[in-house]
Amino acid sequence: MRRMVANIFWLGTKELRAFSHDFVLVALVVWAFSFSIVSIARSSLQELHDASIGIADEDQSALSRRISQAFLPPYFKTPRPIATHDIEGLMNTGALTFVIDIPPNFQRDLVGGRQPRLQVYVDATAMMQAGIGAGYIQQIISAELNNFLSRSEVVPRPPVNLDVRIAFNPNVTTAWFTSVMAIINDVTMLAVILAGAAIVREREHGTMDHLLVMPLTPFEIAMSKIWSNALVITVAVGLSLTVVVRGLLGVPIAGSILLFLAGVVIYLFFATAIGIFLGTVARSMPQLGLLYMLVVIPMNMLSGSNTPLESMPPFLRTVMQASPSTHFVSFAQAILYRGAGFDTVWPQFLAVAMIGGLFLGLALLRFRRVTAQAT
Amino acid sequence: MVPSTLALLLVLIPAILMALSIVREKELGSITNFYVTPVNGIEFLIGKQLPYIAVGLVNFAVMLLMALFVFRVPLKGSFPTLALGALLYVTTTTGYGMLISSFTRTQIAALFGTAILTFVPAMQFSGMLTPVSSLSGPGAIIGHIFPMTYFLEISVGTFTKRLGFGDLRVNLIELAIFIPVLTLMSLAFLRKQEA
Numbered sequence: 001m002r003r004m005v006a007n008i009f010w011l012g013t014k015e016l017r018a019f020s021h022d023f024v025l026v027a028l029v030v031w032a033f034s035f036s037i038v039s040i041a042r043s044s045l046q047e048l049h050d051a052s053i054g055i056a057d058e059d060q061s062a063l064s065r066r067i068s069q070a071f072l073p074p075y076f077k078t079p080r081p082i083a084t085h086d087i088e089g090l091m092n093t094g095a096l097t098f099v100i101d102i103p104p105n106f107q108r109d110l111v112g113g114r115q116p117r118l119q120v121y122v123d124a125t126a127m128m129q130a131g132i133g134a135g136y137i138q139q140i141i142s143a144e145l146n147n148f149l150s151r152s153e154v155v156p157r158p159p160v161n162l163d164v165r166i167a168f169n170p171n172v173t174t175a176w177f178t179s180v181m182a183i184i185n186d187v188t189m190l191a192v193i194l195a196g197a198a199i200v201r202e203r204e205h206g207t208m209d210h211l212l213v214m215p216l217t218p219f220e221i222a223m224s225k226i227w228s229n230a231l232v233i234t235v236a237v238g239l240s241l242t243v244v245v246r247g248l249l250g251v252p253i254a255g256s257i258l259l260f261l262a263g264v265v266i267y268l269f270f271a272t273a274i275g276i277f278l279g280t281v282a283r284s285m286p287q288l289g290l291l292y293m294l295v296v297i298p299m300n301m302l303s304g305s306n307t308p309l310e311s312m313p314p315f316l317r318t319v320m321q322a323s324p325s326t327h328f329v330s331f332a333q334a335i336l337y338r339g340a341g342f343d344t345v346w347p348q349f350l351a352v353a354m355i356g357g358l359f360l361g362l363a364l365l366r367f368r369r370v371t372a373q374a375t
Numbered sequence: 376m377v378p379s380t381l382a383l384l385l386v387l388i389p390a391i392l393m394a395l396s397i398v399r400e401k402e403l404g405s406i407t408n409f410y411v412t413p414v415n416g417i418e419f420l421i422g423k424q425l426p427y428i429a430v431g432l433v434n435f436a437v438m439l440l441m442a443l444f445v446f447r448v449p450l451k452g453s454f455p456t457l458a459l460g461a462l463l464y465v466t467t468t469t470g471y472g473m474l475i476s477s478f479t480r481t482q483i484a485a486l487f488g489t490a491i492l493t494f495v496p497a498m499q500f501s502g503m504l505t506p507v508s509s510l511s512g513p514g515a516i517i518g519h520i521f522p523m524t525y526f527l528e529i530s531v532g533t534f535t536k537r538l539g540f541g542d543l544r545v546n547l548i549e550l551a552i553f554i555p556v557l558t559l560m561s562l563a564f565l566r567k568q569e570a
Contacts, residue, residue, distance in 0.1 A: 022480070022481050022483065022484055024478065024479045024480060024481070024484040024488070025479075025483055025484035025487065028484060028488045028491060031491070032487075032491045035513075036491065036495050038513065039495075039500075039512070039513035039514050039517060040499055040514070042513060042514065043499065043500065043510045043511055043512050043513065043514025043515065048509075049509050049511065050510075050511065051506075051509055052506070052508050052509070077508075092532070092536050092538055092542055093528075093542065094502075094506065094508075094528055097506055097508075125531045125535060125536070126505070129505060129506060129509065182495075186491075189487075189490055189491065189494070190487065193483065193486055193487045193490065194483065194487070197482065197483040197486060197487075198483075200482075201481075201482065201483065204402075204403065204482075205403075284399075285395050285399060285482040285486060286391075286392055286395045286396065286399070288486070289391040289395055289486050289489075290388070290391070290392075292486070293387055293388070293391070297387075
Protein backbone atom coordinates (compact mmCIF):
# COMPACT_ATOMS: atom_id res chain seq x y z
CA MET A 1 0.00 0.00 0.00
CA ARG A 2 2.72 2.40 0.99
CA ARG A 3 4.65 1.39 -2.06
CA MET A 4 1.64 2.12 -4.27
CA VAL A 5 1.22 5.60 -2.82
CA ALA A 6 4.91 6.28 -3.32
CA ASN A 7 4.75 5.06 -6.92
CA ILE A 8 1.75 7.24 -7.66
CA PHE A 9 3.47 10.21 -6.06
CA TRP A 10 6.74 9.87 -7.99
CA LEU A 11 5.06 9.17 -11.29
CA GLY A 12 2.96 12.28 -10.76
CA THR A 13 6.01 14.45 -10.27
CA LYS A 14 7.20 13.22 -13.67
CA GLU A 15 3.98 14.61 -15.15
CA LEU A 16 4.50 17.92 -13.38
CA ARG A 17 8.03 18.17 -14.74
CA ALA A 18 6.84 17.47 -18.26
CA PHE A 19 4.17 20.15 -17.83
CA SER A 20 6.50 22.81 -16.49
CA HIS A 21 9.03 22.24 -19.28
CA ASP A 22 6.45 23.08 -21.91
CA PHE A 23 6.61 26.87 -21.69
CA VAL A 24 4.04 27.46 -24.38
CA LEU A 25 1.57 25.22 -22.56
CA VAL A 26 2.18 26.96 -19.24
CA ALA A 27 1.72 30.32 -20.95
CA LEU A 28 -1.52 29.15 -22.52
CA VAL A 29 -2.87 27.96 -19.18
CA VAL A 30 -2.01 31.29 -17.58
CA TRP A 31 -3.67 33.06 -20.51
CA ALA A 32 -6.81 30.95 -20.21
CA PHE A 33 -7.23 31.76 -16.53
CA SER A 34 -6.32 35.44 -16.70
CA PHE A 35 -6.65 37.42 -19.90
CA SER A 36 -9.31 35.20 -21.37
CA ILE A 37 -11.47 35.63 -18.26
CA VAL A 38 -10.93 39.38 -18.12
CA SER A 39 -11.82 39.78 -21.77
CA ILE A 40 -15.05 37.85 -21.31
CA ALA A 41 -16.00 39.76 -18.18
CA ARG A 42 -15.17 43.19 -19.57
CA SER A 43 -17.01 42.82 -22.83
CA SER A 44 -20.62 43.26 -21.65
CA LEU A 45 -21.86 40.15 -23.37
CA GLN A 46 -25.26 39.36 -22.11
CA GLU A 47 -26.73 42.71 -21.26
CA LEU A 48 -28.08 45.30 -23.62
CA HIS A 49 -25.06 47.47 -24.27
CA ASP A 50 -24.36 49.84 -27.14
CA ALA A 51 -27.15 48.35 -29.20
CA SER A 52 -27.29 49.97 -32.61
CA ILE A 53 -30.62 51.64 -33.30
CA GLY A 54 -31.93 53.68 -36.19
CA ILE A 55 -34.99 55.91 -36.29
CA ALA A 56 -36.92 56.62 -39.45
CA ASP A 57 -38.71 59.75 -38.38
CA GLU A 58 -41.44 60.54 -40.87
CA ASP A 59 -43.35 62.68 -38.40
CA GLN A 60 -40.73 65.26 -37.38
CA SER A 61 -42.88 66.39 -34.48
CA ALA A 62 -41.98 67.29 -30.91
CA LEU A 63 -43.07 63.85 -29.79
CA SER A 64 -41.06 61.92 -32.36
CA ARG A 65 -37.95 63.88 -31.41
CA ARG A 66 -38.56 63.13 -27.74
CA ILE A 67 -38.75 59.46 -28.53
CA SER A 68 -35.47 59.57 -30.44
CA GLN A 69 -33.77 61.32 -27.55
CA ALA A 70 -34.97 58.77 -25.03
CA PHE A 71 -32.54 56.08 -26.21
CA LEU A 72 -29.46 56.62 -24.13
CA PRO A 73 -26.07 55.02 -23.64
CA PRO A 74 -24.89 52.68 -22.25
CA TYR A 75 -27.89 50.66 -23.39
CA PHE A 76 -28.19 52.12 -26.87
CA LYS A 77 -25.85 53.90 -29.21
CA THR A 78 -27.01 57.37 -30.24
CA PRO A 79 -29.93 56.67 -32.57
CA ARG A 80 -29.09 57.12 -36.20
CA PRO A 81 -31.63 59.10 -38.23
CA ILE A 82 -32.36 57.17 -41.41
CA ALA A 83 -34.75 57.30 -44.32
CA THR A 84 -37.55 54.76 -44.68
CA HIS A 85 -36.17 53.25 -47.88
CA ASP A 86 -32.80 52.54 -46.17
CA ILE A 87 -34.31 50.38 -43.45
CA GLU A 88 -34.05 47.09 -45.28
CA GLY A 89 -30.49 47.55 -46.47
CA LEU A 90 -29.20 48.58 -43.06
CA MET A 91 -30.94 45.70 -41.32
CA ASN A 92 -29.60 43.24 -43.92
CA THR A 93 -25.99 44.18 -43.42
CA GLY A 94 -26.45 44.03 -39.67
CA ALA A 95 -25.48 47.70 -39.33
CA LEU A 96 -28.58 48.29 -37.23
CA THR A 97 -30.11 45.81 -34.81
CA PHE A 98 -33.22 47.86 -34.09
CA VAL A 99 -35.15 50.30 -36.24
CA ILE A 100 -38.11 52.37 -35.14
CA ASP A 101 -40.36 53.71 -37.85
CA ILE A 102 -42.43 56.68 -36.72
CA PRO A 103 -45.22 57.24 -39.31
CA PRO A 104 -46.25 60.67 -40.62
CA ASN A 105 -48.73 62.59 -38.46
CA PHE A 106 -47.96 60.37 -35.49
CA GLN A 107 -48.30 63.09 -32.88
CA ARG A 108 -51.45 64.54 -34.40
CA ASP A 109 -53.13 61.16 -34.57
CA LEU A 110 -52.08 60.31 -31.02
CA VAL A 111 -53.49 63.50 -29.57
CA GLY A 112 -56.60 63.05 -31.68
CA GLY A 113 -57.05 59.60 -30.12
CA ARG A 114 -56.80 57.76 -33.45
CA GLN A 115 -54.37 55.12 -32.13
CA PRO A 116 -51.57 55.47 -34.68
CA ARG A 117 -49.21 52.53 -35.29
CA LEU A 118 -45.53 52.73 -34.54
CA GLN A 119 -43.35 50.09 -36.14
CA VAL A 120 -40.33 48.52 -34.45
CA TYR A 121 -38.04 46.27 -36.50
CA VAL A 122 -35.86 43.84 -34.58
CA ASP A 123 -33.01 41.82 -36.09
CA ALA A 124 -33.58 38.44 -34.45
CA THR A 125 -30.26 37.07 -35.64
CA ALA A 126 -28.65 39.13 -32.87
CA MET A 127 -29.90 36.49 -30.50
CA MET A 128 -29.09 37.81 -27.05
CA GLN A 129 -30.07 41.38 -27.77
CA ALA A 130 -33.20 40.93 -29.83
CA GLY A 131 -35.41 39.81 -26.96
CA ILE A 132 -34.03 42.04 -24.23
CA GLY A 133 -33.81 45.06 -26.52
CA ALA A 134 -37.38 44.77 -27.78
CA GLY A 135 -38.55 44.82 -24.18
CA TYR A 136 -36.46 47.89 -23.37
CA ILE A 137 -37.72 49.72 -26.46
CA GLN A 138 -41.30 49.00 -25.56
CA GLN A 139 -40.77 50.32 -22.04
CA ILE A 140 -38.93 53.43 -23.19
CA ILE A 141 -41.52 54.33 -25.78
CA SER A 142 -44.49 53.76 -23.52
CA ALA A 143 -42.84 55.84 -20.79
CA GLU A 144 -42.31 58.68 -23.26
CA LEU A 145 -45.87 58.42 -24.52
CA ASN A 146 -47.24 58.41 -20.97
CA ASN A 147 -45.16 61.42 -20.16
CA PHE A 148 -46.38 63.21 -23.22
CA LEU A 149 -50.02 62.34 -22.71
CA SER A 150 -50.06 63.08 -19.00
CA ARG A 151 -49.51 66.74 -19.79
CA SER A 152 -52.53 66.95 -22.04
CA GLU A 153 -54.86 64.61 -20.22
CA VAL A 154 -55.08 62.68 -16.98
CA VAL A 155 -53.66 59.17 -17.31
CA PRO A 156 -55.07 56.69 -14.80
CA ARG A 157 -52.51 55.47 -12.28
CA PRO A 158 -51.65 51.76 -12.51
CA PRO A 159 -53.62 49.71 -9.99
CA VAL A 160 -50.55 47.92 -8.60
CA ASN A 161 -47.10 49.24 -7.88
CA LEU A 162 -44.52 46.62 -8.68
CA ASP A 163 -41.66 46.59 -6.18
CA VAL A 164 -38.74 44.68 -7.66
CA ARG A 165 -35.84 43.57 -5.43
CA ILE A 166 -32.97 41.73 -7.06
CA ALA A 167 -31.12 39.35 -4.77
CA PHE A 168 -27.40 38.40 -4.82
CA ASN A 169 -26.44 40.72 -7.68
CA PRO A 170 -28.26 44.02 -7.15
CA ASN A 171 -27.11 45.74 -10.34
CA VAL A 172 -27.42 42.60 -12.49
CA THR A 173 -23.79 42.96 -13.56
CA THR A 174 -23.09 40.22 -16.04
CA ALA A 175 -19.35 40.27 -15.34
CA TRP A 176 -20.12 38.67 -11.97
CA PHE A 177 -21.70 35.80 -13.77
CA THR A 178 -19.60 35.44 -16.91
CA SER A 179 -16.20 35.58 -15.20
CA VAL A 180 -16.92 32.66 -12.88
CA MET A 181 -18.63 30.66 -15.61
CA ALA A 182 -15.60 31.21 -17.85
CA ILE A 183 -13.40 29.66 -15.16
CA ILE A 184 -15.72 26.68 -14.96
CA ASN A 185 -15.63 26.14 -18.72
CA ASP A 186 -11.83 26.39 -18.64
CA VAL A 187 -11.65 23.76 -15.91
CA THR A 188 -13.56 21.22 -17.98
CA MET A 189 -11.60 22.00 -21.12
CA LEU A 190 -8.20 21.84 -19.50
CA ALA A 191 -8.80 18.77 -17.36
CA VAL A 192 -10.00 16.65 -20.26
CA ILE A 193 -7.22 17.78 -22.58
CA LEU A 194 -4.34 17.46 -20.13
CA ALA A 195 -5.25 14.00 -18.91
CA GLY A 196 -6.23 12.69 -22.33
CA ALA A 197 -3.16 14.07 -24.01
CA ALA A 198 -0.91 12.71 -21.26
CA ILE A 199 -2.07 9.20 -22.15
CA VAL A 200 -2.01 9.63 -25.94
CA ARG A 201 1.45 11.17 -25.79
CA GLU A 202 2.87 8.17 -23.94
CA ARG A 203 1.29 5.86 -26.47
CA GLU A 204 2.51 7.80 -29.49
CA HIS A 205 6.06 8.05 -28.21
CA GLY A 206 6.08 4.46 -27.10
CA THR A 207 6.98 5.40 -23.52
CA MET A 208 3.82 3.68 -22.33
CA ASP A 209 5.67 0.41 -22.89
CA HIS A 210 8.47 1.63 -20.64
CA LEU A 211 5.97 2.25 -17.89
CA LEU A 212 4.35 -1.12 -18.38
CA VAL A 213 7.54 -3.12 -18.06
CA MET A 214 8.17 -1.42 -14.76
CA PRO A 215 6.56 -2.91 -11.66
CA LEU A 216 3.59 -0.55 -11.91
CA THR A 217 -0.12 -1.24 -12.22
CA PRO A 218 -2.33 0.64 -14.71
CA PHE A 219 -4.18 1.97 -11.67
CA GLU A 220 -1.01 3.64 -10.42
CA ILE A 221 -0.24 5.12 -13.82
CA ALA A 222 -3.74 6.51 -14.19
CA MET A 223 -3.89 7.89 -10.64
CA SER A 224 -0.54 9.63 -11.03
CA LYS A 225 -1.84 11.42 -14.10
CA ILE A 226 -5.02 12.36 -12.31
CA TRP A 227 -3.46 13.86 -9.22
CA SER A 228 -0.76 15.81 -11.03
CA ASN A 229 -3.10 17.34 -13.60
CA ALA A 230 -5.74 18.02 -10.98
CA LEU A 231 -3.16 19.81 -8.86
CA VAL A 232 -2.14 22.10 -11.71
CA ILE A 233 -5.73 23.02 -12.44
CA THR A 234 -6.74 23.51 -8.81
CA VAL A 235 -3.86 25.90 -8.28
CA ALA A 236 -4.80 27.77 -11.47
CA VAL A 237 -8.44 28.04 -10.38
CA GLY A 238 -7.53 29.23 -6.88
CA LEU A 239 -5.23 31.93 -8.23
CA SER A 240 -7.64 32.94 -10.93
CA LEU A 241 -10.51 33.28 -8.50
CA THR A 242 -8.64 35.30 -5.89
CA VAL A 243 -6.32 37.39 -8.07
CA VAL A 244 -8.24 37.85 -11.30
CA VAL A 245 -11.90 37.60 -10.41
CA ARG A 246 -11.92 39.09 -6.93
CA GLY A 247 -8.87 41.35 -7.20
CA LEU A 248 -8.80 42.60 -10.75
CA LEU A 249 -12.46 42.43 -11.71
CA GLY A 250 -13.75 43.28 -8.23
CA VAL A 251 -16.41 40.59 -8.20
CA PRO A 252 -17.47 39.97 -4.60
CA ILE A 253 -17.38 36.29 -3.68
CA ALA A 254 -20.06 35.44 -1.18
CA GLY A 255 -19.03 32.00 -0.01
CA SER A 256 -15.91 30.16 1.01
CA ILE A 257 -13.28 29.79 -1.70
CA LEU A 258 -11.84 26.75 0.06
CA LEU A 259 -15.17 24.98 -0.04
CA PHE A 260 -15.40 25.77 -3.75
CA LEU A 261 -11.90 24.46 -4.37
CA ALA A 262 -12.83 21.26 -2.55
CA GLY A 263 -15.67 20.95 -5.02
CA VAL A 264 -13.29 21.64 -7.90
CA VAL A 265 -11.04 18.80 -6.73
CA ILE A 266 -13.97 16.39 -6.67
CA TYR A 267 -15.06 17.56 -10.10
CA LEU A 268 -11.54 17.23 -11.48
CA PHE A 269 -11.49 13.55 -10.61
CA PHE A 270 -14.38 13.15 -12.97
CA ALA A 271 -13.10 15.42 -15.73
CA THR A 272 -9.63 13.87 -15.76
CA ALA A 273 -11.24 10.43 -15.76
CA ILE A 274 -13.08 11.42 -18.93
CA GLY A 275 -9.79 12.62 -20.35
CA ILE A 276 -8.15 9.26 -19.59
CA PHE A 277 -11.12 7.43 -21.04
CA LEU A 278 -10.87 9.42 -24.27
CA GLY A 279 -7.11 8.92 -24.21
CA THR A 280 -7.61 5.18 -24.29
CA VAL A 281 -10.14 5.41 -27.12
CA ALA A 282 -8.10 7.72 -29.35
CA ARG A 283 -5.08 6.28 -31.12
CA SER A 284 -3.55 9.60 -32.07
CA MET A 285 -3.70 13.20 -30.96
CA PRO A 286 -5.90 14.39 -33.86
CA GLN A 287 -8.43 11.71 -32.93
CA LEU A 288 -8.32 12.91 -29.36
CA GLY A 289 -8.92 16.47 -30.56
CA LEU A 290 -12.06 15.49 -32.42
CA LEU A 291 -13.41 13.28 -29.62
CA TYR A 292 -12.68 16.07 -27.22
CA MET A 293 -14.90 18.46 -29.11
CA LEU A 294 -17.73 15.98 -29.26
CA VAL A 295 -17.63 15.58 -25.51
CA VAL A 296 -16.60 18.93 -24.12
CA ILE A 297 -18.69 21.31 -26.22
CA PRO A 298 -22.02 19.84 -25.13
CA MET A 299 -20.77 19.47 -21.55
CA ASN A 300 -19.93 23.15 -21.43
CA MET A 301 -22.77 24.56 -23.47
CA LEU A 302 -25.53 22.58 -21.82
CA SER A 303 -24.29 22.62 -18.25
CA GLY A 304 -26.20 25.73 -17.28
CA SER A 305 -23.15 27.96 -17.47
CA ASN A 306 -24.39 29.64 -20.65
CA THR A 307 -28.15 29.36 -20.37
CA PRO A 308 -30.15 28.29 -17.34
CA LEU A 309 -31.00 24.62 -17.24
CA GLU A 310 -34.64 25.41 -16.59
CA SER A 311 -35.08 26.86 -20.07
CA MET A 312 -33.96 23.71 -21.87
CA PRO A 313 -36.34 21.06 -23.18
CA PRO A 314 -37.30 18.56 -20.43
CA PHE A 315 -35.57 15.68 -22.18
CA LEU A 316 -32.25 17.51 -22.37
CA ARG A 317 -32.62 18.65 -18.79
CA THR A 318 -32.93 15.06 -17.62
CA VAL A 319 -30.00 13.91 -19.73
CA MET A 320 -27.80 16.72 -18.44
CA GLN A 321 -28.46 15.63 -14.85
CA ALA A 322 -26.12 12.74 -15.66
CA SER A 323 -23.31 15.14 -16.53
CA PRO A 324 -21.33 16.29 -13.50
CA SER A 325 -20.68 19.61 -15.22
CA THR A 326 -24.32 20.47 -14.49
CA HIS A 327 -23.90 19.81 -10.78
CA PHE A 328 -20.57 21.59 -10.81
CA VAL A 329 -22.14 24.74 -12.23
CA SER A 330 -24.98 24.53 -9.75
CA PHE A 331 -22.80 24.25 -6.64
CA ALA A 332 -20.36 26.82 -7.98
CA GLN A 333 -23.19 29.32 -8.28
CA ALA A 334 -24.54 28.40 -4.86
CA ILE A 335 -21.19 28.80 -3.11
CA LEU A 336 -19.73 31.76 -4.94
CA TYR A 337 -22.84 33.90 -5.43
CA ARG A 338 -25.22 32.91 -2.68
CA GLY A 339 -22.69 32.07 0.02
CA ALA A 340 -24.01 28.55 0.54
CA GLY A 341 -22.23 26.34 3.07
CA PHE A 342 -21.43 22.65 2.99
CA ASP A 343 -24.86 21.79 4.41
CA THR A 344 -26.52 23.20 1.26
CA VAL A 345 -24.25 21.91 -1.47
CA TRP A 346 -23.44 18.39 -0.22
CA PRO A 347 -26.03 16.73 -2.51
CA GLN A 348 -24.28 18.21 -5.54
CA PHE A 349 -20.86 17.25 -4.18
CA LEU A 350 -22.16 13.74 -3.70
CA ALA A 351 -23.65 13.62 -7.20
CA VAL A 352 -20.38 14.77 -8.78
CA ALA A 353 -18.39 12.30 -6.69
CA MET A 354 -20.67 9.39 -7.57
CA ILE A 355 -20.79 10.04 -11.30
CA GLY A 356 -17.08 10.80 -11.19
CA GLY A 357 -16.32 7.55 -9.36
CA LEU A 358 -18.35 5.59 -11.87
CA PHE A 359 -16.54 7.16 -14.78
CA LEU A 360 -13.17 6.72 -13.17
CA GLY A 361 -13.94 3.02 -12.74
CA LEU A 362 -14.91 2.76 -16.41
CA ALA A 363 -11.83 4.63 -17.52
CA LEU A 364 -9.58 2.41 -15.42
CA LEU A 365 -11.23 -0.71 -16.75
CA ARG A 366 -10.65 0.43 -20.28
CA PHE A 367 -7.16 1.60 -19.52
CA ARG A 368 -6.31 -1.83 -18.12
CA ARG A 369 -7.70 -3.57 -21.18
CA VAL A 370 -5.95 -1.29 -23.68
CA THR A 371 -2.60 -1.53 -21.93
CA ALA A 372 -2.98 -5.29 -21.63
CA GLN A 373 -3.46 -5.45 -25.39
CA ALA A 374 -0.40 -3.34 -25.96
CA THR A 375 1.86 -5.74 -24.12
CA MET B 376 -28.71 28.88 -34.45
CA VAL B 377 -27.99 26.36 -37.22
CA PRO B 378 -26.15 28.84 -39.53
CA SER B 379 -23.99 30.02 -36.63
CA THR B 380 -23.19 26.48 -35.49
CA LEU B 381 -22.01 25.82 -39.04
CA ALA B 382 -19.60 28.73 -38.68
CA LEU B 383 -18.50 27.54 -35.22
CA LEU B 384 -17.67 24.00 -36.30
CA LEU B 385 -15.90 25.18 -39.43
CA VAL B 386 -13.43 27.08 -37.29
CA LEU B 387 -12.96 24.49 -34.52
CA ILE B 388 -12.43 21.33 -36.54
CA PRO B 389 -10.15 22.58 -39.36
CA ALA B 390 -8.06 24.68 -36.96
CA ILE B 391 -7.46 21.82 -34.51
CA LEU B 392 -6.68 19.27 -37.23
CA MET B 393 -4.34 21.65 -39.02
CA ALA B 394 -2.47 22.69 -35.88
CA LEU B 395 -2.01 19.09 -34.78
CA SER B 396 -0.86 17.90 -38.18
CA ILE B 397 2.12 20.25 -38.20
CA VAL B 398 3.04 20.00 -34.52
CA ARG B 399 2.83 16.22 -34.79
CA GLU B 400 5.66 16.25 -37.28
CA LYS B 401 7.66 18.47 -34.97
CA GLU B 402 7.05 16.37 -31.87
CA LEU B 403 7.63 13.02 -33.51
CA GLY B 404 10.68 14.37 -35.32
CA SER B 405 9.56 13.59 -38.85
CA ILE B 406 9.77 17.28 -39.72
CA THR B 407 13.54 16.79 -40.04
CA ASN B 408 12.79 14.82 -43.20
CA PHE B 409 11.48 18.00 -44.74
CA TYR B 410 14.49 20.03 -43.69
CA VAL B 411 16.77 17.81 -45.73
CA THR B 412 14.57 17.88 -48.84
CA PRO B 413 14.59 20.84 -51.21
CA VAL B 414 11.04 21.74 -50.07
CA ASN B 415 10.94 25.29 -48.80
CA GLY B 416 8.80 26.67 -45.97
CA ILE B 417 5.93 28.00 -48.03
CA GLU B 418 5.65 24.82 -50.10
CA PHE B 419 5.58 22.80 -46.89
CA LEU B 420 2.86 24.92 -45.31
CA ILE B 421 0.61 25.08 -48.36
CA GLY B 422 1.07 21.40 -49.08
CA LYS B 423 0.02 20.64 -45.53
CA GLN B 424 -2.90 23.02 -45.75
CA LEU B 425 -4.52 21.86 -48.99
CA PRO B 426 -5.79 18.46 -47.77
CA TYR B 427 -7.29 20.06 -44.69
CA ILE B 428 -9.07 22.64 -46.82
CA ALA B 429 -10.56 19.72 -48.70
CA VAL B 430 -11.58 18.05 -45.43
CA GLY B 431 -13.12 21.32 -44.29
CA LEU B 432 -15.14 21.60 -47.49
CA VAL B 433 -16.47 18.06 -47.13
CA ASN B 434 -17.36 19.02 -43.60
CA PHE B 435 -19.18 22.07 -44.92
CA ALA B 436 -21.11 20.03 -47.47
CA VAL B 437 -22.27 17.54 -44.84
CA MET B 438 -23.36 20.28 -42.47
CA LEU B 439 -25.13 22.15 -45.25
CA LEU B 440 -27.12 19.03 -46.13
CA MET B 441 -27.92 18.50 -42.46
CA ALA B 442 -29.08 22.08 -42.10
CA LEU B 443 -31.34 21.75 -45.14
CA PHE B 444 -32.76 18.28 -44.61
CA VAL B 445 -32.43 17.41 -40.92
CA PHE B 446 -33.02 20.80 -39.32
CA ARG B 447 -35.09 22.11 -42.23
CA VAL B 448 -33.49 25.53 -42.28
CA PRO B 449 -34.13 26.88 -45.80
CA LEU B 450 -31.27 28.54 -47.65
CA LYS B 451 -33.00 31.71 -48.80
CA GLY B 452 -30.03 33.56 -50.26
CA SER B 453 -27.38 32.81 -52.82
CA PHE B 454 -25.72 29.39 -52.60
CA PRO B 455 -22.61 30.32 -54.67
CA THR B 456 -21.92 33.17 -52.24
CA LEU B 457 -22.19 30.82 -49.26
CA ALA B 458 -19.97 28.24 -50.96
CA LEU B 459 -17.34 30.81 -51.91
CA GLY B 460 -17.50 32.17 -48.37
CA ALA B 461 -17.00 28.66 -46.97
CA LEU B 462 -13.98 28.08 -49.20
CA LEU B 463 -12.33 31.32 -48.10
CA TYR B 464 -13.34 30.68 -44.51
CA VAL B 465 -11.93 27.16 -44.36
CA THR B 466 -8.69 28.41 -45.91
CA THR B 467 -8.56 31.09 -43.24
CA THR B 468 -9.33 28.80 -40.33
CA THR B 469 -6.75 26.22 -41.41
CA GLY B 470 -4.36 29.16 -41.66
CA TYR B 471 -5.29 30.06 -38.10
CA GLY B 472 -4.44 26.55 -36.97
CA MET B 473 -1.20 26.78 -38.92
CA LEU B 474 -0.28 29.97 -37.09
CA ILE B 475 -0.89 28.35 -33.71
CA SER B 476 1.13 25.30 -34.71
CA SER B 477 4.06 27.48 -35.71
CA PHE B 478 4.71 28.68 -32.17
CA THR B 479 3.88 25.52 -30.22
CA ARG B 480 6.21 22.57 -29.87
CA THR B 481 4.10 19.86 -28.29
CA GLN B 482 0.79 18.41 -29.36
CA ILE B 483 -0.75 19.05 -25.94
CA ALA B 484 0.07 22.74 -26.19
CA ALA B 485 -1.21 22.86 -29.77
CA LEU B 486 -4.46 21.09 -28.86
CA PHE B 487 -5.13 23.19 -25.80
CA GLY B 488 -3.94 26.37 -27.51
CA THR B 489 -6.22 25.90 -30.49
CA ALA B 490 -9.11 24.98 -28.23
CA ILE B 491 -8.79 28.01 -26.00
CA LEU B 492 -7.83 30.44 -28.76
CA THR B 493 -10.76 29.47 -30.96
CA PHE B 494 -13.44 28.42 -28.50
CA VAL B 495 -13.59 31.61 -26.48
CA PRO B 496 -13.53 34.12 -29.37
CA ALA B 497 -15.91 31.96 -31.41
CA MET B 498 -18.50 31.57 -28.68
CA GLN B 499 -18.23 35.00 -27.12
CA PHE B 500 -16.83 37.61 -29.47
CA SER B 501 -17.78 36.76 -33.02
CA GLY B 502 -21.40 37.81 -32.96
CA MET B 503 -22.88 34.40 -32.30
CA LEU B 504 -24.81 35.57 -29.25
CA THR B 505 -24.20 39.32 -29.13
CA PRO B 506 -23.51 41.57 -32.15
CA VAL B 507 -19.86 42.53 -32.39
CA SER B 508 -20.82 46.21 -32.55
CA SER B 509 -22.13 46.02 -28.97
CA LEU B 510 -19.01 44.49 -27.48
CA SER B 511 -16.67 46.69 -25.54
CA GLY B 512 -13.08 46.48 -24.36
CA PRO B 513 -10.82 43.59 -25.36
CA GLY B 514 -13.75 41.56 -26.66
CA ALA B 515 -14.47 44.13 -29.35
CA ILE B 516 -10.88 44.03 -30.61
CA ILE B 517 -10.78 40.23 -30.63
CA GLY B 518 -14.12 40.16 -32.39
CA HIS B 519 -12.82 42.32 -35.20
CA ILE B 520 -9.68 40.28 -35.85
CA PHE B 521 -11.30 36.86 -35.61
CA PRO B 522 -12.29 35.36 -39.00
CA MET B 523 -15.53 33.82 -37.75
CA THR B 524 -17.08 37.28 -37.30
CA TYR B 525 -16.98 37.78 -41.06
CA PHE B 526 -18.14 34.34 -42.07
CA LEU B 527 -20.97 34.41 -39.54
CA GLU B 528 -22.49 37.33 -41.41
CA ILE B 529 -22.20 35.41 -44.67
CA SER B 530 -23.71 32.26 -43.21
CA VAL B 531 -26.53 33.97 -41.32
CA GLY B 532 -27.06 36.39 -44.20
CA THR B 533 -27.44 33.76 -46.91
CA PHE B 534 -29.52 31.42 -44.78
CA THR B 535 -31.95 33.76 -43.10
CA LYS B 536 -31.71 37.19 -44.68
CA ARG B 537 -31.84 36.23 -48.37
CA LEU B 538 -28.62 38.06 -49.13
CA GLY B 539 -26.59 37.62 -52.29
CA PHE B 540 -23.10 38.29 -53.57
CA GLY B 541 -23.57 42.06 -53.76
CA ASP B 542 -24.56 42.43 -50.12
CA LEU B 543 -21.74 40.27 -48.84
CA ARG B 544 -18.90 41.32 -51.15
CA VAL B 545 -17.17 43.23 -48.37
CA ASN B 546 -17.24 40.22 -46.04
CA LEU B 547 -15.76 37.98 -48.71
CA ILE B 548 -12.92 40.43 -49.33
CA GLU B 549 -12.26 40.74 -45.61
CA LEU B 550 -12.05 36.96 -45.30
CA ALA B 551 -9.70 36.78 -48.28
CA ILE B 552 -7.35 39.29 -46.65
CA PHE B 553 -6.82 36.91 -43.72
CA ILE B 554 -5.33 34.23 -45.97
CA PRO B 555 -2.01 35.85 -47.03
CA VAL B 556 -1.62 37.52 -43.62
CA LEU B 557 -1.94 34.25 -41.71
CA THR B 558 0.31 32.36 -44.13
CA LEU B 559 3.06 34.96 -43.94
CA MET B 560 2.85 35.11 -40.14
CA SER B 561 3.12 31.31 -39.87
CA LEU B 562 6.04 31.35 -42.25
CA ALA B 563 7.83 33.98 -40.20
CA PHE B 564 7.39 31.97 -36.99
CA LEU B 565 8.43 28.75 -38.68
CA ARG B 566 11.60 30.34 -40.07
CA LYS B 567 12.61 31.54 -36.66
CA GLN B 568 12.45 28.02 -35.28
CA GLU B 569 14.50 26.56 -38.10
CA ALA B 570 17.32 28.97 -37.46
